[in-house]
Structures are given as structure tokens and as C-alpha cells.
Amino acid sequence: MIQIFTTGGTIDKVYFDALSEYQVGPTAVADILRENNVQCDHRVTQLMRKDSLELTDEDRAAIREAIHTSDATRILITHGTDTMVDTARTLGGIAGKTIVLTGALQPATLKHSDAEFNIGFALAAAQALPDGVYVAMNGQIFDPATARKDRKAGKFVDEVS
Amino acid sequence: MIQIFTTGGTIDKVYFDALSEYQVGPTAVADILRENNVQCDHRVTQLMRKDSLELTDEDRAAIREAIHTSDATRILITHGTDTMVDTARTLGGIAGKTIVLTGALQPATLKHSDAEFNIGFALAAAQALPDGVYVAMNGQIFDPATARKDRKAGKFVDEVS
């Protein structure tokens, strides 16, 4: 069983005409899994609904606690990209679990979004990788210790390579 | 480096108005990787452009030979779904390589297609799984020995489970 925790971020942003702005909405993950006829055993739980720049230490503690408490050993977390690496670094040392973080640089509601691809990519990573914490973005699996979002280039990079 | 071989199938089908029909076109994989800003080292090679029901023993021998000859140890194959499992079964016994087959039940050109999700899913599987041959469909990683396409249900199933 794969436990999917959602925390918000660009992947879940929707446009509200009534406000003329863009906000974090209900998670897009459930729709993506259903529309792609995903058959693996999984459960989707919304932990919070925030832009990742607004996540606090308490939020990160809550994510860690949710992973710790879950009976699942394979965990997928959707998360805003700006602080995804920061959150990943706080999740180290949980024994016996494969924890994969992903998100999107363009909202799932957009015609051209990386949401669907990234969720697919991260779902396989969560099933196939050994225990540990990983960032799965841009078709690559990163070690949070050396990963960084290059905001200007619009992609994640490995500081080492 | 991940070597991606394309063989055709539904994933690459396009609609030709001039023929009022649907045919296997140039591969959709390169576009999907570019549009999702995939950064992992990879190479896309078109081996053939066929509906999988038309694949012959010679075609399967050619696929096997291409894998064998490639300097890559991580191989992703896009393939029609009807005989994907059959092809996978002929690819056993190639030592030191992770071989993942995927495809789509709806063409990548359609609004609602599983192509993007499946390519993302299979790309992570090819990076993370140990040596062996796998079918990656419906968000699940199958052993070709027990996998089967349930055409009526429109999904892949594991005969054992």
C-alpha cells in the first residue's frame, strides 16, 4: 500500500475568477490517479493546503508525524517546489520507509503542466526505491542533501554533479 | 543513461483527416520528455512504428538485439498494449539490464490519455528497479510471467494476485 500525503503547492493551484487570482485548491492527485486508471493499492490524505513558502516548522513536524504514524512503508508526498528540499531534509532517519517528494512547476489545471508526469514518476519511485528520502522532479531522483531548486532555470539540480 | 526504444502502438496514434483514420505516427515520447522538462540523461531511438498486433518474431528479435547491443543498462520500451506482455517474455535472460515496457490505452494526442503519466511512471521504474524485465502499466509494476492485459476491463492485471 502506498500512502499519499498532500500538502498543497503549485500542483494544486486553481484560478478563481471571482478573486482574479490563483489559490491552492483541493488536491489534483486523486483526479490524476483516477483518470490514469491507476490500480496499485493506495490512499490519498490531505495534510494541509499551503503554498510551500508558508509552511512552518510545526507543519513539517506534522508531516513527519503523519509518516511515522502511517502503517505504510511507501510514502509519496506532494509539496510546493520552493521548499520541497527543506522539508525533505527534515524527514531523514525514519527507519524502514521509502519517502518520495514531488510537485509541479505548473499547476495541474494548466494545459501544459508537469503534474501528471511527475505524479507518475514519483509513484514508481515510491514503489521501487529502497528505504530513504528522495526528491523526484524533472524525471530525476535526487538526494535531498545535494538537491536544489534553480528557480531561474525552472528545474531541480544536483549541486554535486 | 537511459535508452528509450519506441516501437509504435496506441501511444503514438494520430488522426489523419485526409484518411479519416487513425495511424501510428512519429513517437510522442520525445515531446512528452521535453514538455515535462526531463533532465535525466537519456536517448530516444525509434525501432519500428507498428500496431503491436502486427509485430513479428523478427521484430521481437530486433528489439532484443537493440537492447543487447546498447551500452545502456537501463532500457525503457514504448510498445502497443495488446502484445506488450508477449514481447516482454521474449526479453528474459539479458544479464545486467533493467528493461521496462510501457505504452498507453489512449493515444498521447487525446485530451484524456494515460501516455504522459505512464511515461513518467516507467521512466522512474527504469531508473530504480534492479535488473530484470518489467511491464509498467496502470501505476503498477508487473512481472511479465504473470501479467495480462484485460482488454474488456481496459487495464493490466496480475494473474496471481
Added chain:
Amino acid sequence: MIQIFTTGGTIDKVYFDALSEYQVGPTAVADILRENNVQCDHRVTQLMRKDSLELTDEDRAAIREAIHTSDATRILITHGTDTMVDTARTLGGIAGKTIVLTGALQPATLKHSDAEFNIGFALAAAQALPDGVYVAMNGQIFDPATARKDRKAGKFVDEVS
């Protein structure tokens, strides 16, 4: 009130994996009108579900009869593009009605389809044009007497201009 008659054609084609082929499905028009929050008074009636190359003289007589019988004076017909002009030419001489034919060169189920634009275009044409029969394609309003589908160029042209 605008009466919309659907007859099939490329606009309504869907892909059936179980058949590995493309067929005329239920009409896409109702979905397009709902998704675009269309508020004008209208009614959608399916007359037939055929590729336009298969339409017979009886079919065309049935279309003419449906227009004649309808209490609406503004009529929109979705139709395959190959014989759209032929059908339009058989609909002349019905007094007091504005009759607009449209369709699509790419199925509405495709990511890149002219279906939505064309339905929008034809719906305004049906509301704004005086009595007569028109072909509304490629953002242009054609007189059926001089219109022709240029299959190679993938567009409708006016033989006169």
C-alpha cells in the same frame, strides 16, 4: 431558440482501444456547450451518427425534414467535413430559417481540435446571420454554392475568391 442537429463526422470521433480504431461516438456538442457555460436557449438532437462519406440521399432528406418540422428558425448542424457542402446544397429553399453547418477536421477528443472554436463560431453565425444556408468553417462563413473542402490543404476554400 437554436435547434442543434448532430449527424456525426470527425468532430464526434472517439478512440476505442478494444477495437484499436476510431469511431463516431456520442456527440461532443452537448459537452462543449456545457463546459463553456453557454446560456443561450438551445436544444441538441442527434439525427444520425455517421461518417459523412456514408450519408445517403435518404439521410439528407431526413435532415431536411427535421429542419422543416422544427419550430426553431435558427438551426445549427454538426456534420462530417467531406460532404458538408453537398448536404448544404440540398438544404436550400427552406423559407424563414437560418441554417448553419459546421464540423471539425480533428476530433473533439483530441488535445488539438478545432471542434470547440468551430462550435462557438457556428453558434454565433446561427444567431446573427439572415435567412439562408451557410457553411461555417475555418473562421469563415461560406456560401455552399461556391465552397469546397480542400482536403490536401486541410481547410475550406471559396472557389470564387
Added chain:
Amino acid sequence: MIQIFTTGGTIDKVYFDALSEYQVGPTAVADILRENNVQCDHRVTQLMRKDSLELTDEDRAAIREAIHTSDATRILITHGTDTMVDTARTLGGIAGKTIVLTGALQPATLKHSDAEFNIGFALAAAQALPDGVYVAMNGQIFDPATARKDRKAGKFVDEVS
């Protein structure tokens, strides 16, 4: 010849990850016309790039002047929806021109947007309607004197009907 003036609004909004926000971008109209293979003679001119709540009296005077100066008698204006009716009311009394305003409640960059349909609808309205000023939204042609955006309901309504 149809002159298309763009002024900004929701229809042209794009998402900038680098800013985690949504802004008015380059106009979507040119892409929509090209992707739908529009063949009618037309010219697209960007007048301004603003949320319609930010349009000033000077902006409206500039729009009026551009229409007045144009050699075209058929004018299509893309505009934010919040003050579309207000602008339309300032454009009365220009003799010999058909002026149609349209826009979108969801950005053209979104998967589910009314942009393509509305541009198609307004383009036919601009070709087929007699001289005057019109608001073309929700598949309806409104008289600006009695039209109103019902923000809560997310659609335009006619105060009279």
C-alpha cells in the same frame, strides 16, 4: 478584414512559477486563431495588457481612438470581464462599425477554459452582426445597455430578460 484589438484580462493570464502568481501575458488570441486554422482576413493588435479592473478613462479613450482610426469596419476586442460592459458603453456612436467585445472567465492557458469557444463565437458575431456595439459572452450576444456580469454566478446576464 477584421481588426482584433487585445487589452488583456483573464483570457491572457499565465502562471509564473518564479513569482508564484498569475499575470496578464502576451495575448492568447493569435495562437487560438492559428491553431484553429482560421482563414478569414484579420489583423491582431495589442493595445494594452491589463486586468480590466485597472483600465482607466485614458485607456478607454485609447481603445475608442484605435477603433475610430482603424480602416476596418469589423472590430473584435478581447477584454477582461469585470469591466467589459463599462468599456462597451463608452464605445457607442461610432458610425459604420460592428464592434464586438469578448473575453474569458478562465485563462486560455487552463485545460478547461472558455477562451477558444468565446473567440470563435465573437469572431462570427463580428462578421455577421450589423453596425453597433455588442458583448459576446456565454454563447450569447448582449446589448451593453442591459448586460451585466453576474460575478457570483460566473456568467453574463441580461438585466431585461
